[in-house]
Structure formats: C-alpha cells, structure tokens
Amino acid sequence: MSDHIVSWKVYVAVFLALGVLTVLTVVAASYDFGRLNLILALGIAITKATLVVLYFMHARYAGGLTGIVIAAAAAFFFILVFLTLSDYTTRSWSLTGY
Amino acid sequence: MSEVSSRPGAAASPGPLQHHFADLKQQKAAASLGMWVFIAQEVLFFGGLFATYTVYRMTYPEAFSAGSQHLSWKIGFFNTLVLIASSLTMAMGVHSAALGRAKRIVAWLLATIFLGSLFLGVKYFEYEEKIAPCFGLGAGPGCLVPGERFDASVLHVAVDMAPQTQIFYSLYFAMTGLHALHMIIGIPIILWIAHAAWRGRYSAEWHTPVEIVGLYWHFVDIIWIFLFPLLYLIGTH
Secondary structure (H helix, E strand, O other): OOOOOOOHHHHHHHHHHHHHHHHHHHHHHOOOOOOHHHHHHHHHHHHHHHHHHHHHOOHHHOOHHHHHHHHHHHHHHHHHHHHHHHHHOOOOOOOOOO | OHHHHHOOOOOOOOOOOOOOOOOHHHHHHHHHHHHHHHHHHHHHHHHHHHHHHHHHHHHOHHHHHHHHHHOOHHHHHHHHHHHHHHHHHHHHHHHHHHOOOHHHHHHHHHHHHHHHHHHHHHHHHHHHHHHHHHHOOOOOOOOOOOOOOOOHHHHOOOHHHHHHHHHHHHHHHHHHHHHHHHHHHHHHHHHHHHHHHHOOOOOOOOOHHHHHHHHHHHHHHHHHHHHHHHHHOOOOO
C-alpha cells in the first residue's frame, strides 16, 4: 500500500480516453446494429469504468486485498443479475415472453 | 493519551496517527480497505436497480426505447463530460495531496465541487421540465412523473404502451435520483476535506481522507458512466 505517485499526465491521458469513449458511445448509438448496440454500449461503459478504477482510483497500484474486494463486488453483482435473469427468463408465465 | 506520548518520537501533539494503529501506513491501509468494502456494498445497492432495469428492459424493449428517445442525449452527453472532468480534478487533488501541496489540494477540490454542482444544476433543469407540468407549471412538454398525471402523449406511443413507459420513467427517476443523492452527499464532504486541507491538516505522509473522498467521487462517476448509455441512448438516435 505504499504511495505510488503517478505523473499528472497519466490522469490527463485517462480523462481524454474517457472523453473519446463517451463520444464513441454516442456515435455507436446513432447506428442500428440490432442487438449489438447494447453489447457495444456496455462494452464501452465497462472499459471506461475499468480505466477509472485502475488509474483514478489507483487500484492498479493498491494491494491484493483491494483487488479481492473489487473482484467480490463484481462477483456478487453478477450473481444478483444472473440469478434474477435465470428466474425471469425460464418461467412459463414469463413477463419477458421467453 | 499516555500511550501516545510514550511512543518513541511522538510529539506533544498526537498528530494524525490514532492510538490503535501501529503506524500511518497501517492506518492508511485499514482506511482504504474500509472504503473499498463500502464501495462494494454500494455496487450492490445500485445493483438492485440495475437488475430491475435489466428485467423490465427485456420485457418492454419498445417502451424503453420510446422513453429513452424523449431524453435529451445532448444534455446527458454534456453532463457525462462534466462528471469525468470532475473525476480528473479530483484525481489531481489527490495527486497534489500525495505531493504535499496543500493550496493545490484546495484549488482542485473546489474545481471538483464546481463541476459537481454544474452537473446537479443541469440535472435540476432536466427534472424541472418533467416534473413542473404535473402541477400545471413550467414550459415542459408534459408530465413525465409516473402516476395519474403521467402524460404518455409526449412520448408518441400507443395508449396501451403508456403504463410500460411509466416503468421506464420510474427507473429513470430512481436511478438518476439515487445517483444525484450521492453527489449531494459528496459535495459537502469534499468541502469539509478542502477546509481541512486549507488548515494544513494533510501532508505527503498523511492525506488518506483526501484519497478516500476521491474513491467515493470516482465511484459515483462510474455509476453515471453506466446510466448514460442505459437511459439516454436506447434505440437509434
């Protein structure tokens, strides 16, 4: 957990990348790619979130314990969504019509 | 107090080190881990709303598209840029703290507060346009608060789709509202930390409170990074 001081240029680079990805997500939404639209939007959002976690939140330079907490948060979020959907998408009276 | 003063090298003033920690490094590690655990809990707090959103968007894709088309992507785009800029100023504040430059911490934190307030100001006008018409006020196109006064004609959808678009707007207000609440709580905390920095409480050796409020602010930014495409950019724009 020692202080790892990154150059301010890294932060500016991350900010610019976030800006470019924000423009990209708007441009991607202006085309009709069918189901791919949602995958693109989520892919870009996950990329942006990863940049924020790794660089702005210093997770890249933090200890392994921080990594475990982040992995646990992601795992429990996955369980929450996956189990909810496995229920809703497999019911005969399903709202979703599947 | 006797323990503090009995520690070798301890000054008369107890300093930032609390007596139950061996050294500042351990104190910092414990504080950061605590904040990360809080953030993990926040992920699941918002997670319930994201799961609800997923189920209803799968169920009513056309209504979600119609509801989303009415939101201004330009305003959402502007606010996204404002919020990522506020994350940059916050990261620069933490950077200044690590270098022990107190005056710069204050300046960067104030810039963060300004950008956060700008975001909330824009959000206010977005809400006002949708809420005021429910009370016969304002110049908005129509009431979009779910309930008896919800005006689906604004969205140009069939009458039978109206209740479904109310679900979209329920989630819109719940998700952006909870996000905005996090910012409303965050801004006074940043102000408090900026005040402490102004008083010279932080140094290159000890500035964990600045780092921790930074973690919180970046987390709030991440939530918006997901909300923007999920709420504003459904369907071809």
